[in-house]
Every structure is written in C-alpha cells, then in structure tokens.
Amino acid sequence: MEYFAGVDIGSTMTKVVIMGDKMEASLIGPTGPEHRKLANRVMEEALQQARLSFDDLTYIVATGYGRINVPFADRQITEITCHAKGLQSLLPSVKTVIDVGGQDSKGIKILNGKVMNFVMNDKCAAGTGRFLEIIADSLGVPLDKIGEISLTAEKIAAVSSTCTVFAEAEIISRLATGEPVANLLAGIHDAVATRIAALVRKLNVEPDIAVTGGGAKNIGLVKALGSKFGRELLVPPEPLITGALGAALMGKDIYIKYASEGLKPSRSGNKLEEATFFK
Amino acid sequence: MAEEKKGRAVATSAAASVPKFVRGNMQATLRAKEEGKKVAAAYIADGQDEIFRAMDIVPAWGESFSGVCAAKRDAEKYLQKAESDNFSRSLCTYATCEIGFDMMREELGGAMPEGAPWGGIARPDMMIGNGQLLCDPRFKWPQATQHYQRDVPVFVNNMYYPPWDPNGDHHEVEALYVKYCTEELRELVKFCEKICGKKMDWDRLAATVELSDKTWDLFIDTYALRKHIPTPMDTGDAMNTMVPLTFNLATQEAYDFYVALKAEIEQKIADGFAVANPEKYRVIWAAGLPSWFALGDFQYFNSKGVVFPVEVTYRGCEKIELLDLPKTNDPLEHIAWRWVRYWTHWYDAAKKRPGSTPKVERIIEYIEDYKCDGVVFHSAFSCRSWHAGIMQQAATLKKVYKDIPILIMEGDIVDISSYNEADTHNRIDAFIETLAAYKTRQG
Numbered sequence: 001m002e003y004f005a006g007v008d009i010g011s012t013m014t015k016v017v018i019m020g021d022k023m024e025a026s027l028i029g030p031t032g033p034e035h036r037k038l039a040n041r042v043m044e045e046a047l048q049q050a051r052l053s054f055d056d057l058t059y060i061v062a063t064g065y066g067r068i069n070v071p072f073a074d075r076q077i078t079e080i081t082c083h084a085k086g087l088q089s090l091l092p093s094v095k096t097v098i099d100v101g102g103q104d105s106k107g108i109k110i111l112n113g114k115v116m117n118f119v120m121n122d123k124c125a126a127g128t129g130r131f132l133e134i135i136a137d138s139l140g141v142p143l144d145k146i147g148e149i150s151l152t153a154e155k156i157a158a159v160s161s162t163c164t165v166f167a168e169a170e171i172i173s174r175l176a177t178g179e180p181v182a183n184l185l186a187g188i189h190d191a192v193a194t195r196i197a198a199l200v201r202k203l204n205v206e207p208d209i210a211v212t213g214g215g216a217k218n219i220g221l222v223k224a225l226g227s228k229f230g231r232e233l234l235v236p237p238e239p240l241i242t243g244a245l246g247a248a249l250m251g252k253d254i255y256i257k258y259a260s261e262g263l264k265p266s267r268s269g270n271k272l273e274e275a276t277f278f279k
Numbered sequence: 280m281a282e283e284k285k286g287r288a289v290a291t292s293a294a295a296s297v298p299k300f301v302r303g304n305m306q307a308t309l310r311a312k313e314e315g316k317k318v319a320a321a322y323i324a325d326g327q328d329e330i331f332r333a334m335d336i337v338p339a340w341g342e343s344f345s346g347v348c349a350a351k352r353d354a355e356k357y358l359q360k361a362e363s364d365n366f367s368r369s370l371c372t373y374a375t376c377e378i379g380f381d382m383m384r385e386e387l388g389g390a391m392p393e394g395a396p397w398g399g400i401a402r403p404d405m406m407i408g409n410g411q412l413l414c415d416p417r418f419k420w421p422q423a424t425q426h427y428q429r430d431v432p433v434f435v436n437n438m439y440y441p442p443w444d445p446n447g448d449h450h451e452v453e454a455l456y457v458k459y460c461t462e463e464l465r466e467l468v469k470f471c472e473k474i475c476g477k478k479m480d481w482d483r484l485a486a487t488v489e490l491s492d493k494t495w496d497l498f499i500d501t502y503a504l505r506k507h508i509p510t511p512m513d514t515g516d517a518m519n520t521m522v523p524l525t526f527n528l529a530t531q532e533a534y535d536f537y538v539a540l541k542a543e544i545e546q547k548i549a550d551g552f553a554v555a556n557p558e559k560y561r562v563i564w565a566a567g568l569p570s571w572f573a574l575g576d577f578q579y580f581n582s583k584g585v586v587f588p589v590e591v592t593y594r595g596c597e598k599i600e601l602l603d604l605p606k607t608n609d610p611l612e613h614i615a616w617r618w619v620r621y622w623t624h625w626y627d628a629a630k631k632r633p634g635s636t637p638k639v640e641r642i643i644e645y646i647e648d649y650k651c652d653g654v655v656f657h658s659a660f661s662c663r664s665w666h667a668g669i670m671q672q673a674a675t676l677k678k679v680y681k682d683i684p685i686l687i688m689e690g691d692i693v694d695i696s697s698y699n700e701a702d703t704h705n706r707i708d709a710f711i712e713t714l715a716a717y718k719t720r721q722g
Contacts, residue, residue, distance in 0.1 A: 065705060080709035081716075104702075114716035117685065118709055120702075202670060202687075204677070 002058040002255065005046070006082065006247025007039055007073060009066025012102030012129065013214065014038050015244040016046040018057070019252060024050035026241045031066065039070045040272055047272075054272040059255045059265060061247040065104075071270045077250050079243045080108055080118045085253075086246030087210055088113035090236045095206040098196060098225060098233070099242075100215020102129045107200030119202045127195035129214045131164050132221070135188050138168050139181055146185050147220030153186035167191070185220065193224035210234040212242040290516050290554050291547070293540040297519035300536070301343060301397075304526055308401035311337040317475050320403035320424070320431075322417040324595050326438050326460070326618045327407060327467060328528040329491055329610065333484040334471050339400040340526050341420065345376035347396050349571035349693040357383070358694060366423075371416040372661040372693035378424045385427045402428070405474045407467065408435035412442065412622075415664045434470040437463050438615075440622040443637050449626050453619060460615035468611070481610070487529040488610040492617075494534045495596035498524050501541040505588040506649050509553035511544050514564045514587035515577025521593035559584030560652045560714045562686075565642045565676075566591055566669050567657030570690040573698055576707070583711050589649040591641060597621055635679045638672055643680050653684040653714045659692045684717045686710035 001020050008015040009031060016039075018025040025046040032038055039062075047054060054072075062073035063082040070076075079099070087097050088110060097108040105127050109116040121127050136143045157179050159167055171184055209229055215221050216239030226233045236242055258265045308318050319331060321338035331338050348354035354372070357379030362368060364382065366375045383392040384402060391399045406421035406428075421433045438460050441449040468479050505512050512520075520540055523533035562580075564587050570576070577587065602620040607613050625637035625644075632640065642654065654676065656669045673685050688706060691697040 065701065078705060078709040078712055081712040111720075114720070115709070115713045116682065116716075118713065119687070120706060120709075202674075204674075 002252075003050070003052060003056050004248045004251040004255065005043065005057050005060045006244040006249070006251065007043060007060065007062045007064075007067075007070050008079065008082065008241070008244035008247060009039060009062065009064040009069065010079075010101055010213075010243070011065055011104070013240060014042050014064075014066075015241045016042045017241055017244040017248045018046050018050045018052065019245070019248040020050075023245070024052065026238065026244070028240055039066075040072070043072070043272060059251040059267070061251040061254075063243050063247040072268060072272050074265065074268045075251070075254065077247060080106065080120075081115055082243045082246030082250060083212055084108055084110040084115045084246065085113050085249050086242035086244070087212060087236065089245065089249055090242065091208065091210050091234050093208045094210040094234060096200070096203065096209045098200055098209065098211045098215075099213040100129055100196065100211065100221065101213045102133075104128055105196050105199060105213075105215070107196075107203050107205075109203045109206070117203050119199055121195075121199050127192055127199065131167070131192055132188065132215075132218065134164055134168055135171060135185075138171055139175070139184065141181065141185070144217070147189070147218035147222075149182050150185035150189045150220035151223065153182040154180070155183055155186070156190050157183040157187035159184075159187040159191045186224075189218075189220040189224040192221060193228050196225060197228035205229065207231060208234055210236065212236060212239045214240060216240075290552075291512055291520070291540065291543055293536065293543055294512075294516040294519040296536075297522045300522050300527070301347060304338075304340065304343060305347070305397050305400050307337050308339040309398060312401050317404045318401045319471075320406040320421060322407070322409055322414075322420070323525050324413065325409040325411060325417070325436065326464065326614045327409070327436060329484055329487040329614060330464065330468055330471060330479075332487050332529040333480060334475055334477070336405075336471060336475065337401075338526070339403055341377040342373045343522075343526055344380065344396075344400050345373040345693050346571045348376050348380075349695070350574065351396050352572050352695060353394075353396050354572075354693045355695070368694065369661060369663075371414075371420070371663070372691055374416045374420040374423070375661075376693050378420070378427075381424045382427050403431055405471070406431055406433045407470075408433060410435055410437040411439060413665060414662075432470075432474065434467060436467045438618055440619045441626075443626060443629070445630060445636075449623050453623065456619050457612065457615045460618060461609070461612045464611040464614060485610045488613055490531065490534060491529045492599050494524065494528060494537065495617075496599055497534065497537045497541065498596050499598045501537050501544065502589070502594070504541065504544045504548065507548050508561075508650065509555065509558035510561065510586050510588035510649075511547035511552050511554065512588075513554045513577065513581065514590040514592075515574060515581065517587075517590055517593065518569050518574060518577075521595075525593055525595060554586045555581045555584045557584055558586055560711065560718070561586055561588050561650055562653040562655050562714070563587065563642065563645050563649065563651045564590035564592055565645075565654045565656050566638070566672060567666055567688075568592060568659050568662055568692045569657060570659070570695075570698055571692060572695050573690065573700070573703070576700075576703060579704055579707060583707070585707075585711060585714070587655070589645045589651065591638075591645065595621075597624065632679055634675065636672070636675055638668070639675045639679065642672070642676060646680075646683070651683075652718060653686070653710070655686045655688065655710070657688045657690065659690060660697060661691050661694060684710065684713045686713075 004019045006017045014031045016027045027046040029042045060073045062070035063079045067076040099106040107119045354376045357376045360379035361375040408421035410418040523536040527533040604616045625640045629635045629637045629640040
C-alpha cells in the first residue's frame with residue numbers, strides 16, 4: 001500500500017491528512033511561531049492515528065503559507081492548487097471555491113480539479129477570519145458561537161466601518177447604545193460577506209460554489225455569503241482539511257505520473273525530526 | 280537610516296548601466312545651476328522632451344526622483360513630510376514623495392536635504408505640468424508644490440487625444456485634437472522662451488524631433504528581438520532600459536544606448552543566452568507601474584522559469600511608419616500628430632473585435648507577437664488614473680480573447696507599506712501553477 005501525506009500550514013491552524021486507498025488520518029492543530037516544530041508534532045500524531053511510521057509514507061506535499069517550513073516535505077504546492085484538488089475530490093460539482101482563512105480570503109475557479117483563475121485578499125484583515133475573531137473577542141462571545149447567534153438577529157445592524165480596527169470601535173459604541181449582540185453580529189457577518197463577495201466576483205463566478213477554510217465552520221458567514229450569491233453554498237464535511245487533503249492527493253498524482261514512466265519522484269530525504277527556529 | 284535593498288541582477292550590461300544614466304540625469308540638474316542653465320521640474324511622456332532639449336533646459340524628473348527613493352527604500356521620510364501637510368497617502372506617491380522632498384528643501388532655504396538619494400534634484404526655475412488622459416496628478420502636482428516654491432512659475436501643458444468611443448469615429452476629430460496640442464506646445468515654447476530669455480532655434484528643434492523619431496524606431500526594433508524563444512531580455516531589465524527613452528528622449532545618448540542594447544541582445548541570441556533556463560512560461564506585463572522597491576520579484580519569476588518578453592508599461596513609442604503621420608514642416612505639429620496617433624492607433628483594431636478596447640487590443644497584439652502564455656497586471660493603489668481600469672481590462676481580455684491565466688498583483692510604486700514579499704511570492708507561485716494547468720489543457 002502506498003501512503004501519501006498532505007501538510008497544510010495555515011496562518012492559524014496546521015492540518016495533516018494521510019491518504020491510502022481512503023483517508024487514514026486527519027489532524028488539526030494550532031499554528032504557532034515555530035512552524036517546523038508544530039508540523040512535526042501534528043504529523044507524528046497523524047501517523048499514530050493511521051498506525052503508520054514515517055517511513056511508510058510514499059510522498060509528502062506541504063501547502064499553506066508556511067509550506068516552506070516543512071523540512072520533511074518532498075514538494076511544496078500552493079494552497080490555491082491544493083484547495084482546488086481537495087474540493088474536487090469531495091464535491092465534484094463545484095466550480096467556484098471561496099476559502100476564508102485566518103488571515104486571508106481567496107476565490108478559486110476550478111475545472112476538473114485544476115485552477116483556472118484565482119483572487120486573493122491578503123492586504124486587509126476585513127474579509128478574513130481574523131476580523132471575526134477580533135469582533136467575537138470585543139463582544140465577549142466565543143468564536144464558535146457567533147455564527148449561530150447572528151442567525152437569531154431581528155435585523156442586520158449596518159456596520160459602516162470597513163477597517164477592522166474602526167469596526168471594532170463602532171461595535172463597542174453601538175453596544176453601548178443598546179444594539180442587541182445578535183443584530184451586531186448579523187451586521188458584522190454581512191459586512192465580511194460583502195467584502196468577500198466583492199473579491200470573488202472578480203472571477204466569473206459559476207455554480208456550484210463551496211466554502212472552505214475556518215470561515216466555512218461559521219454558519220452565519222456561510223448563510224451571509226449565500227445571500228450575496230443568491231444561492232445555497234456547499235460546505236465539505238471538514239472544511240479545514242481541504243487543503244491538506246488536496247496536498248495528499250497532489251502527492252499521489254505526482255507519484256502516479258512518475259510511476260507511469262517507470263520512475264519514482266525524488267524525495268527530500270529529511271526525517272521527521274524536531275526542528276525549531278530558536279535552537 | 281533606511282534599508283537599502285541590494286540591487287537586482289540584470290541580464291543585459293546595458294540595463295546594468297542605467298543607474299548611472301538616472302544618476303547622471305539627477306546630477307545634470309545640480310550642474311545646470313552651476314552652469315547657469317535653466318532647470319524645469321518636468322514629468323514624463325507628454326511630448327515636451329524636444330522643446331526642453333532644443334532650448335538647453337535641463338529636466339528635473341519628478342517621477343524619476345521618487346522612483347529612485349523607492350528603489351533605495353528611502354521614500355518614507357518624504358512621504359511622511361507631505362502627509363504632515365495633509366497630502367493624503369492615497370494620492371500618487373510619486374507626487375507626494377517629491378512634494379515632501381521639495382518641502383524639506385524649501386525649509387532649508389533651497390539647500391539640499393541631507394541624505395537626499397543620489398544627491399537629490401535641483402530647485403527648478405520653472406515647473407511644467409501636464410494635463411492629459413493618462414495621469415491626472417501631473418495637472419495638480421506642480422501647482423501643489425508651487426505652494427512651497429512661490430517664486431517658481433508654473434505652466435500646465437494640456438496634451439489630450441480623442442477618448443475611446445466604440446460608437447464614434449476618432450478620425451473625424453483627430454485633426455482638432457492635433458491642432459489643440461500643437462497650440463499648447465506653441466504656448467509652452469513661448470513660456471520657455473520667456474523664462475530662458477532666448478528664442479527657440481526652430482531648426483534645432485526639427486533636428487531633435489527627427490532624432491526622437493529615429494529613437495522610437497530603434498527602440499521598437501530592439502525590443503522586437505525579445506520575441507526570440509528563449510527570450511534574451513525580460514521586463515525586469517526593461518524597467519531599467521526604458522530610462523533613455525523615457526527620460527532622455529531627443530538626445531544622442533539615448534539613441535546610442537539603444538544601438539548598444541540592440542547589438543548586445545543580438546549577441547545574446549547568437550550565444551544562446553536565456554533569461555530563464557529552461558524557459559517554461561512566457562507572460563506579458565500587461566499594465567501597471569512596478570513596485571520600484573521590489574524589482575527583485577522579476578528574478579523570482581525568472582527563477583521559476585517564467586519570463587516577461589514584453590510589457591505595455593514604458594513602451595511609450597511605436598514604429599513611426601505604423602502611425603502614418605501626415606507630413607508637416609512644423610515640428611510642434613509633428614510632435615502633436617505623433618502623440619495623438621500613438622494613443623489612437625489601436626482604436627481601429629479594437630473596433631473590429633466586438634466588446635474590445637484599445638488597451639485590450641494592444642495586450643492581445645503583444646500576446647500573439649511574443650507568444651505569451653499568461654498575463655500579469657500590477658495594480659498600484661496610489662496610481663489611480665492608470666490602474667483603475669485594470670480589472671476591467673482583465674475581464675475584457677478573457678471575454679473577447681480567451682480564458683488565459685491572469686495574475687493581478689497589488690502594491691504601490693513608492694509606498695513600501697503596501698508590500699509583503701511572502702504574500703506576493705505566494706501569489707506568484709499560485710499563478711505559475713495555474714500556468715502549468717493552462718498549458719496542460721492546451722496540450
């Protein structure tokens with residue numbers, strides 16, 4: 001049996017998927033400043049879950065913004081390509097992917113699992129998971145609850161500030177005037193969805209549309225985005241691991257391509273050893 | 280002390296010589312003051328070059344100064360100075376950088392601010408603005424900086440050309456625009472004569488115009504060599520080799536520069552030189568000024584096998600015969616025709632392709648001629664008038680031409696606070712993967 005691993009080092013979370021004939025393991029852990037150390041740890045746990053050793057892995061692909069800090073990976077591929085690949089395996093009808101990550105958001109047009117076009121917002125926190133995190137903190141509401149609460153709003157409280165810092169100040173002052181938390185959260189989700197939709201519309205958006213990344217775990221954001229595009233958006237079963245899954249599948253594709261020519265892809269040769277920037 | 284970025288390696292020795300060219304232009308303004316020549320605060324690509332050169336007026340290029348500050352990563356102090364007088368960060372940062380520098384120099388009574396990049400540029404004797412369709416700041420920029428240099432006279436020269444109208448015929452109004460531009464240039468000559476205290480030598484002007492025409496032709500012939508596969512020179516170099524055309528037009532040294540560059544490129548082709556080896560993908564720099572502080576990004580592309588054999592930016596000329604200019608004995612009228620036709624000669628092609636525009640048609644022409652696989656735009660946030668239409672160009676290109684991979688990079692020309700190298704490289708990596716998928720689909 002050949003096993004392939006995908007390691008996705010996102011800005012806030014690190015994800016590992018190990019694939020054989022089926023998904024053998026998937027693990028998610030927080031990304032810290034020491035990417036290398038964390039990648040090792042999550043990979044070790046994923047191997048334990050799959051009851052495999054590191055030497056059992058045929059090929060490893062790293063993705064995400066921290067992909068260059070995975071010494072044991074055999075290849076680095078961007079999260080754009082990996083999300084497209086992962087999504088296609090989970091939801092083959094999807095032609096447009098909206099990835100809402102911790103510090104950026106992206107729109108990806110795909111055709112048969114290949115990237116046709118993409119857009120990214122990596123300049124501004126508004127329109128990313130970080131914006132929602134800051135607002136949740138300001139309102140004293142757990143991050144994993146803000147989506148559900150936003151759906152109980154009687155009305156959407158308009159938030160005029162498009163800057164995260166000013167929006168936070170606006171929310172606090174609106175709270176002081178008695179605006180219900182649910183209404184404010186509905187307004188915030190609407191504002192984030194508006195910004196993401198404006199970004200993604202730069203692509204020629206075609207259905208089906210899917211949402212991935214941490215933002216896809218927020219039902220309020222998914223609904224708000226759906227209203228912007230006038231349709232229900234699809235969400236994979238575990239939206240955080242789409243990139244890592246795609247990375248593992250890309251590794252499998254690379255291996256098969258080489259194997260078809262009687263070859264083996266070159267490996268990094270690095271072992272799963274603890275490494276840190278601070279040693 | 281600002282961090283000065285290590286200079287990027289260049290493929291041609293001609294490009295490597297350009298910083299000396301730029302420095303020479305800046306130092307010429309300082310030398311002019313000692314020699315009693317007049318210095319004009321001037322702005323590029325507006326049809327005024329020959330008038331300056333024929334009257335021995337030394338141009339102090341605002342955009343060049345700010346570009347140098349950006350490339351040396353030393354613009355922040357000038358941007359902050361301008362911002363302290365409420366010049367918004369969203370204004371053109373070429374303008375705000377240079378205005379901040381002017382403000383500092385005036386506070387020193389006209390003396391050069393300490394640490395001015397490459398010795399700075401001299402206090403002008405006149406400021407020649409330009410209202411035209413390409414760039415709005417150059418209408419207000421000299422007027423704004425005149426608030427700090429009240430004794431320096433300003434002349435704003437308006438060089439308009441027929442705007443694109445798919446339902447109109449620009450040929451019907453072309454002559455009217457040419458007449459207007461000619462009169463504007465004639466008024467500029469009168470203004471310069473008054474400041475310089477001498478009359479225009481019209482024969483000398485005609486000779487400089489002829490030299491410019493020759494330089495335009497030579498420039499295009501030189502750059503056409505880049506069609507070769509693999510390309511011997513890419514946009515990373517062209518952002519340097521545009522300097523003589525852009526800042527030294529109508530001078531023999533500019534012409535000689537392209538003679539040398541052409542010979543060098545021909546030799547590189549003969550030697551089998553390639554910017555990237557292997558050359559995997561050819562892409563066009565379709566619009567946008569570069570981030571002068573991040574020119575090394577071109578090398579990042581090159582390191583991944585991606586080359587830019589052609590760019591729209593700073594290709595400010597065309598083969599003269601292609602423009603089919605009416606004959607005239609008036610050098611000013613010739614400049615005006617050349618100016619108007621440079622902009623309008625894609626109009627007819629655009630009309631033939633429903634939904635297209637002249638800018639898109641130009642990109643398509645270059646994609647075809649230079650065999651490009653993808654398109655890169657750079658959207659510089661502070662350069663509003665030119666960059667505002669980039670998304671529309673990208674969408675139109677896909678609609679009227681084909682679904683070619685497009686990368687929109689975001690940054691600025693001078694303001695480094697807009698730039699993040701890791702994110703930029705991440706976008707480039709993703710774009711290259713898209714190019715790979717596109718080429719696979721194309722078979």
